[in-house]
Amino acid sequence: MRALSLVPPHRPIPLRATIADGLRDRADKMGSSVTSIDQAIQAALAITGSILSFGMGHEARWHFDERERVAHCEEYAQLFAVLLGRILAKSGHNARGSILRSDTRILGRPIRRPGWRTHDWVRVVDTASKRRWCVDPSFADTGLGWDVSGNVFQPEGDGSGRC
Secondary structure, eight states, X not given: OOSEEEEEEEEEEOOOOEEOHHHHHHHHHHHTTOOSHHHHHHHHHHHHHHHEEEOOSSOOOOEEOSSOEEEOHHHHHHHHHHHHHHHXXXXXXXXEEEEEEEEEEEXXXXXXXXXXXXXXEEEEEETTTOOEXXXXXXXXXXXXXXXXGGGBBOTTOSOXXXX
């Protein structure tokens, strides 16, 4: 059992983030140099982490520019997803990132604190090969690593790692 588990239901969250021209240009420039989906994920994580730092207790904002600011998991997932979409489009890779909201458990027990009951992360799917990545940009930025595939549990409940 993982210390932190992301459990069903895994609800899709609509993309509502917008980005300023400077971020758009930065993502497009990165997209023209990446050669794989893995590199696109790393590029979007790098940009996201350079702008956001993790924090709670503030009102979410869905427009992002190049100014540094505090954000929570919803904002991290939104910014990462919009940047990844631009980078993938520019690089010509046929993959898609979807924001998901999952319930959280610590050592199998629900978290009761407001703001911690659910967690937003991004599932990236290569439309050709169907390969999947479970990406958590807020975890990446706090030093916990971005790959949460081992933390994602599916409805059948008999295993993890199949985001």
